[in-house]
Amino acid sequence: MTEKNDRAAIIRLFHVCKRFKDKAALADITFDVYKNDFIFIHGPSGAGKSTLLKMIYLAEPISEGQIIVGGMNLSRIPRKKIPFIRREYGIIFQDFRLIPSKTVLENVSLVLEVKGNSGKAMQRKVKGILKTVGMENKLNAYPPTLSGGEQQRVAIARAVVGEPKIILADEPTGSLDHDSADIVMDLLEKFHSHGTTIIMATHDESLFNRVNGRVIRLQEGHLKTFSENEELMQ
Amino acid sequence: MTLSVARAVKDIVKNGYLNAVAVVTIAMSILVVSSFGLFILNANDIIAAWISGIRIMAYLKANLSSEKIFETELKIKEYEGVQKADFISKEQALVFLKEKMKGQSSLLGDLAENPLPDSFEISLNPSVKDIKDIETLAKRIKSIEYVTDVEYGQVWLKRFANILNLFRVGAFGIGCVFFLASVFIIGNTIRLVLYSRREEIEIMRLVGASESFIKIPFYIEGLILGAFGGLVGLIASFLGFISISSNITSGASSSFFKIRFFPMDVSLGIILCSIFVGWLGCYLSLKQFLKKY
Numbered sequence: 001m002t003e004k005n006d007r008a009a010i011i012r013l014f015h016v017c018k019r020f021k022d023k024a025a026l027a028d029i030t031f032d033v034y035k036n037d038f039i040f041i042h043g044p045s046g047a048g049k050s051t052l053l054k055m056i057y058l059a060e061p062i063s064e065g066q067i068i069v070g071g072m073n074l075s076r077i078p079r080k081k082i083p084f085i086r087r088e089y090g091i092i093f094q095d096f097r098l099i100p101s102k103t104v105l106e107n108v109s110l111v112l113e114v115k116g117n118s119g120k121a122m123q124r125k126v127k128g129i130l131k132t133v134g135m136e137n138k139l140n141a142y143p144p145t146l147s148g149g150e151q152q153r154v155a156i157a158r159a160v161v162g163e164p165k166i167i168l169a170d171e172p173t174g175s176l177d178h179d180s181a182d183i184v185m186d187l188l189e190k191f192h193s194h195g196t197t198i199i200m201a202t203h204d205e206s207l208f209n210r211v212n213g214r215v216i217r218l219q220e221g222h223l224k225t226f227s228e229n230e231e232l233m234q
Numbered sequence: 235m236t237l238s239v240a241r242a243v244k245d246i247v248k249n250g251y252l253n254a255v256a257v258v259t260i261a262m263s264i265l266v267v268s269s270f271g272l273f274i275l276n277a278n279d280i281i282a283a284w285i286s287g288i289r290i291m292a293y294l295k296a297n298l299s300s301e302k303i304f305e306t307e308l309k310i311k312e313y314e315g316v317q318k319a320d321f322i323s324k325e326q327a328l329v330f331l332k333e334k335m336k337g338q339s340s341l342l343g344d345l346a347e348n349p350l351p352d353s354f355e356i357s358l359n360p361s362v363k364d365i366k367d368i369e370t371l372a373k374r375i376k377s378i379e380y381v382t383d384v385e386y387g388q389v390w391l392k393r394f395a396n397i398l399n400l401f402r403v404g405a406f407g408i409g410c411v412f413f414l415a416s417v418f419i420i421g422n423t424i425r426l427v428l429y430s431r432r433e434e435i436e437i438m439r440l441v442g443a444s445e446s447f448i449k450i451p452f453y454i455e456g457l458i459l460g461a462f463g464g465l466v467g468l469i470a471s472f473l474g475f476i477s478i479s480s481n482i483t484s485g486a487s488s489s490f491f492k493i494r495f496f497p498m499d500v501s502l503g504i505i506l507c508s509i510f511v512g513w514l515g516c517y518l519s520l521k522q523f524l525k526k527y
Contacts, residue, residue: 111442114438
């Protein structure tokens with residue numbers, strides 16, 4: 001019995017399946033995520049990593065099984081409640097998904113605006129986060145004028161500005177050069193060390209050594225191994 | 235809300251051309267429909283002025299006793315809408331006729347017998363403003379035992395009223411067409427903006443934006459477009475009105491009636507209508523778009 005098993009899970013997946021028409025994208029996925037976990041979901045392209053994350057942030061419906069987040073069964077969440085669940089997450093994408101017509105400051109502020117925040121206090125908070133990710137000098141820049149690494153740092157700022165309990169990162173270093181990927185990983189580690197739970201989909205095994213995390217290996221939609229510190233648990 | 239208004243204004247400025255087309259369409263619609271409206275409003279005024287001057291002439295049977303004439307007068311005065319009934323004897327009528335004919339009065343000199351009947355000239359209360367009320371009153375008067383006929387310029391009045399009704403129906407039809415066209419154009423404008431911002435909307439959803447957070451700026455945009463289009467259309471109508479009314483008042487017709495622009499409440503109603511058009515266009519396109527994406 002490990003220390004983790006004594007704690008309550010903040011995300012639980014029970015026999016989760018995802019089908020696109022007749023094709024199974026994910027089959028029988030079961031695992032728990034605990035507070036302050038750093039979980040890598042690893043697998044080749046098409047293994048179902050992104051689909052799994054999408055189901056957690058409710059961008060894809062669950063075909064079978066259950067995902068429980070904070071005690072709520074995501075399959076039974078009414079459409080109107082979805083935004084409130086998503087506010088519990090910070091989401092980072094491989095392609096950054098920043099709004100090109102908004103400045104860096106506006107992109108990050110959006111997360112707080114949707115929660116009803118506004119004014120100088122909000123601006124101070126956003127500027128503080130942008131300083132943390134090293135983008136304080138690009139507040140009024142538009143995303144298309146930034147490098148990939150800079151855009152991803154803005155995306156990280158956007159993900160963490162709302163102080164989410166969980167960060168879902170879908171290949172956050174996938175489209176970055178080595179140095180930029182390092183910066184992104186440093187930032188994620190930093191937020192993890194402050195207590196944030198991180199679930200990161202990646203195909204890059206070299207990232208595992210950086211963090212004391214757990215690795216979920218997916219292959220063709222099936223959970224193959226679930227290891228901690230590279231030691232097979234189950 | 236301030237944030238939503240700011241976002242809406244920013245979007246309007248950003249999609250200037252599209253929004254200008256929507257505003258011009260609404261303004262044109264308002265201009266056309268209000269032109270009809272102004273015509274009907276002033277034609278109604280003319281009819282009202284005409285009606286207020288109308289006298290119903292009730293012609294009596296020949297050789298009635300003064301008791302019967304008095305009885306008829308009482309009956310006429312009992313009817314609602316009758317202000318007064320002046321008796322005109324056939325002798326007085328002949329004198330009036332001769333005065334009117336002046337130069338040709340000798341033609342009447344050889345008459346062996348006065349052919350004119352006794353009559354009542356009936357004035358109406360100012361409350362009587364409808365042609366139908368006059369028709370009803372005239373019918374009731376005609377049904378009095380000693381009255382042979384009534385006259386109140388009914389042929390002309392009916393003809394004018396029919397033309398006016400035709401314009402009313404026309405205005406309604408054209409109003410409906412322009413209403414639908416405006417709703418369609420506004421809806422299309424919003425839809426194009428929505429398509430161009432599809433990705434942005436998706437990102438907003440992913441960071442936890444509620445549907446109302448996404449929708450409200452678009453609604454505000456629709457309302458602003460509607461209000462602005464309505465205002466521009468109304469100003470254009472007013473300028474057109476000023477130009478036409480200055481021509482009319484300088485002509486001979488000015489002594490008979492004065493043309494006027496919409497009163498304040500109707501003007502406000504027109505702007506509210508165009509605001510509704512903006513909202514409706516927005517509502518329909520948002521409903522369709524957000525269901526699809």
